[in-house]
Amino acid sequence: MLFIITTLIITALISALIKRRGVIEFFSVIAALIVLFEAGAIALKVSVSGDYSPFIYFYIDSLGAIILLVASVISLAAAVYSIQYLRQETAKNIIGFARVRQYYVLLNIFSIAMFLAITANNPIFAWISIEATTLSTAFLISFYNKPSAIEAAWKYLIINAVGLLLGFFGTLLYFTSFTLLSENEFVSWQSLAANAVHLDPLIAKVAFIFALIGYGTKIGFVPMHTWKPDAYSKAPNPIGALLSGALLPVAFIMILKFRGITDIAAGPEFSRHLLIGFGLLSVAVAALIMFNAKNYKRLLAYSSIENAGVMALGFSFGGLGVFATILHLIYNSLVKAMLFFSSGNLLLRYSSAKIKNIKGAIDVVPITSTLFIAGFLILTGFPPFGIFLTKMQILSAGMQAYPAVSVAALSFMTLAFAGFFKHITSMFFGEKPKDIEIGESSIWLILPPMMLLIIISILSFYIPSFLLTLINNAVLRY
Amino acid sequence: MNILTLQFLLEIIFGTVIFLHITKKNFWAVIAYGVQSLMIGIIFLNSFFETVNVYIGIMVLLTIIIKVILAPLFLTRLIKRHLAMFSVSTYLNTPLTLIIIAILTFIARSQKFAPLTNIIPANQALLSLALSAIFLSLFLIINRKGALSQIIGILSLENSIVVFAVFAGLEQSPALQIGIISNFFIWLIIATVFVSMIFKHFGSLDITTMKNLKD
Numbered sequence: 001m002l003f004i005i006t007t008l009i010i011t012a013l014i015s016a017l018i019k020r021r022g023v024i025e026f027f028s029v030i031a032a033l034i035v036l037f038e039a040g041a042i043a044l045k046v047s048v049s050g051d052y053s054p055f056i057y058f059y060i061d062s063l064g065a066i067i068l069l070v071a072s073v074i075s076l077a078a079a080v081y082s083i084q085y086l087r088q089e090t091a092k093n094i095i096g097f098a099r100v101r102q103y104y105v106l107l108n109i110f111s112i113a114m115f116l117a118i119t120a121n122n123p124i125f126a127w128i129s130i131e132a133t134t135l136s137t138a139f140l141i142s143f144y145n146k147p148s149a150i151e152a153a154w155k156y157l158i159i160n161a162v163g164l165l166l167g168f169f170g171t172l173l174y175f176t177s178f179t180l181l182s183e184n185e186f187v188s189w190q191s192l193a194a195n196a197v198h199l200d201p202l203i204a205k206v207a208f209i210f211a212l213i214g215y216g217t218k219i220g221f222v223p224m225h226t227w228k229p230d231a232y233s234k235a236p237n238p239i240g241a242l243l244s245g246a247l248l249p250v251a252f253i254m255i256l257k258f259r260g261i262t263d264i265a266a267g268p269e270f271s272r273h274l275l276i277g278f279g280l281l282s283v284a285v286a287a288l289i290m291f292n293a294k295n296y297k298r299l300l301a302y303s304s305i306e307n308a309g310v311m312a313l314g315f316s317f318g319g320l321g322v323f324a325t326i327l328h329l330i331y332n333s334l335v336k337a338m339l340f341f342s343s344g345n346l347l348l349r350y351s352s353a354k355i356k357n358i359k360g361a362i363d364v365v366p367i368t369s370t371l372f373i374a375g376f377l378i379l380t381g382f383p384p385f386g387i388f389l390t391k392m393q394i395l396s397a398g399m400q401a402y403p404a405v406s407v408a409a410l411s412f413m414t415l416a417f418a419g420f421f422k423h424i425t426s427m428f429f430g431e432k433p434k435d436i437e438i439g440e441s442s443i444w445l446i447l448p449p450m451m452l453l454i455i456i457s458i459l460s461f462y463i464p465s466f467l468l469t470l471i472n473n474a475v476l477r478y
Numbered sequence: 479m480n481i482l483t484l485q486f487l488l489e490i491i492f493g494t495v496i497f498l499h500i501t502k503k504n505f506w507a508v509i510a511y512g513v514q515s516l517m518i519g520i521i522f523l524n525s526f527f528e529t530v531n532v533y534i535g536i537m538v539l540l541t542i543i544i545k546v547i548l549a550p551l552f553l554t555r556l557i558k559r560h561l562a563m564f565s566v567s568t569y570l571n572t573p574l575t576l577i578i579i580a581i582l583t584f585i586a587r588s589q590k591f592a593p594l595t596n597i598i599p600a601n602q603a604l605l606s607l608a609l610s611a612i613f614l615s616l617f618l619i620i621n622r623k624g625a626l627s628q629i630i631g632i633l634s635l636e637n638s639i640v641v642f643a644v645f646a647g648l649e650q651s652p653a654l655q656i657g658i659i660s661n662f663f664i665w666l667i668i669a670t671v672f673v674s675m676i677f678k679h680f681g682s683l684d685i686t687t688m689k690n691l692k693d
Contacts, residue, residue: 124654125654125657128658132661138668142672146679154676154685157669158619165639172646176648203597230691
């Protein structure tokens with residue numbers, strides 16, 4: 001674990017100190033490769049031993065290992081994609097070298113914070129790490145230095161700061177299970193869970209509400225979602241991929257950890273009902289807005305909110321729903337990153353993120369368009385891809401105990417599909433603009449989303465045994 | 479330090495939050511935040527004298543340097559640079575603001591929040607005052623239209639949560655507390671950079687002038 005952090009710190013320093021663009025890009029990709037290799041090794045170790053704790057300060061369980069692996073796959077794809085994406089933007093005089101350097105420094109700091117949040121064994125340290133992800137990404141959202149980008153970044157900074165402070169308050173309340181905290185006592189997630197029986201049920205409920213609001217803000221549950229479409233639409237596309245594909249599950253694992261503690265103290269019904277409420281509201285609001293979306297990057301942001309809602313429902317339904325939800329989390333992260341990369345290609349070609357300005361994309365950028373359409377089909381649960389099965393399993397798990405919720409969720413998911421489909425037909429078919437250059441910009445802008453598509457396709461039909469073990473162990477715990 | 483002295487310090491903190499709601503001048507809001515932070519510094523100093531722990535000593539020093547000296551200095555420089563002497567208006571007028579303050583204070587003291595204010599029964603009065611400060615700080619962030627006021631509101635919310643944690647016996651290890659303070663210092667630096675960017679692009683610190691994200 002320390003190796004991952006050290007590698008990323010060195011890469012951030014190299015990016016800050018070295019003035020040769022090629023060297024910075026090379027080290028970023030190498031670092032992402034090393035991180036992926038390490039994450040793979042950790043995942044294998046956890047699948048054998050059940051958890052991994054190299055030091056008292058770090059602890060990775062099965063779900064943590066899955067998220068670590070997914071985040072590192074997306075980080076590598078983002079590192080490779082960023083090279084050509086930023087080069088094309090430099091060629092268009094959108095950004096200069098100073099911005100590129102700033103981008104790589106912040107990207108690596110963001111990765112450090114994200115990996116620390118996944119592996120931190122202390123809830124407060126995990127909170128500090130999550131807060132650090134906000135700080136490192138604020139300047140990435142205002143990256144293009146336009147008024148709209150500044151506005152989006154400000155909104156992101158303020159809403160997330162308030163949300164996370166409330167999350168911090170909730171986190172502190174869980175510590176009331178310890179009768180007296182000695183000055184140097186290390187409170188781990190495990191000791192907090194072990195002490196949960198001493199936690200006042202009412203305090204546990206209040207604490208969970210604050211934790212859910214706090215980390216739910218980071219996830220983007222409705223009504224704390226307002227920063228998300230703005231931030232996603234203004235950030236460079238590889239950052240959108242990381243925010244949606246990697247950071248969202250990291251915040252989710254925090255809520256699940258607190259949920260486990262709350263359930264011990266106050267019973268499972270309270271957290272279940274709250275998650276169902278936030279989940280259904282998120283699916284409903286996102287689906288309604290998606291139908292009338294005008295910007296395809298905002299469309300992806302709302303799709304992210306919708307899928308966060310689906311995952312909240314899946315985790316609250318329990319049983320088979322949890323297994324399906326963990327799979328859904330993996331598929332959703334990978335496909336969302338793939339869609340952000342494909343939309344980046346559209347943005348580079350059309351120089352617009354507005355849906356009405358994108359016409360005949362299938363003729364202009366055929367591979368990108370195929371990838372985007374494939375991503376749309378996967379994301380909306382089109383068979384035979386994995387999300388079709390996971391959505392069906394989540395809904396059927398809910399159908400037994402919460403039929404009305406499941407039917408409502410299914411209706412809104414159908415609406416989301418219809419809305420997305422409407423935009424897809426408008427963007428990819430029809431007459432292309434006459435003055436637009438035809439063809440893909442670079443193979444390096446195609447390879448990362450294509451690799452992700454291959455991974456998702458394989459995982460839709462075959463789950464490696466170590467991953468299956470990790471998912472099964474995570475189901476038992478969450 | 480006896481309970482009455484602690485209660486007095488907490489009352490000053492609570493008073494500064496109310497003052498933040500009423501004041502129309504940014505400079506006085508910054509001074510109020512500085513005073514609020516100083517009270518927290520004194521409470522931590524009390525812990526240091528009781529334990530004589532070096533790490534707590536470092537934490538006291540950091541609190542005073544960052545929250546009492548540097549943060550107000552940063553904010554004052556921002557006010558001077560952008561000539562933002564007067565805070566931007568609120569969404570609610572002063573009488574309505576005061577009514578909401580009274581309601582929030584009442585809610586914090588109500589039975590609904592008794593589980594929180596009874597974490598340490600002996601500190602019930604102190605905890606309900608700290609909880610009121612949390613609610614009022616949250617309301618300050620929502621009610622103010624100025625970017626600077628929002629920053630001060632968030633810093634005040636953090637102070638209120640810290641003071642609640644102290645009186646509820648939920649203080650974290652000094653290492654973690656140093657981490658939290660450092661985190662907020664970085665947040666403050668970033669937020670002040672953004673305030674300058676907002677002024678550069680919008681010519682005002684009024685966040686209601688930012689209307690570029692309609693689509």
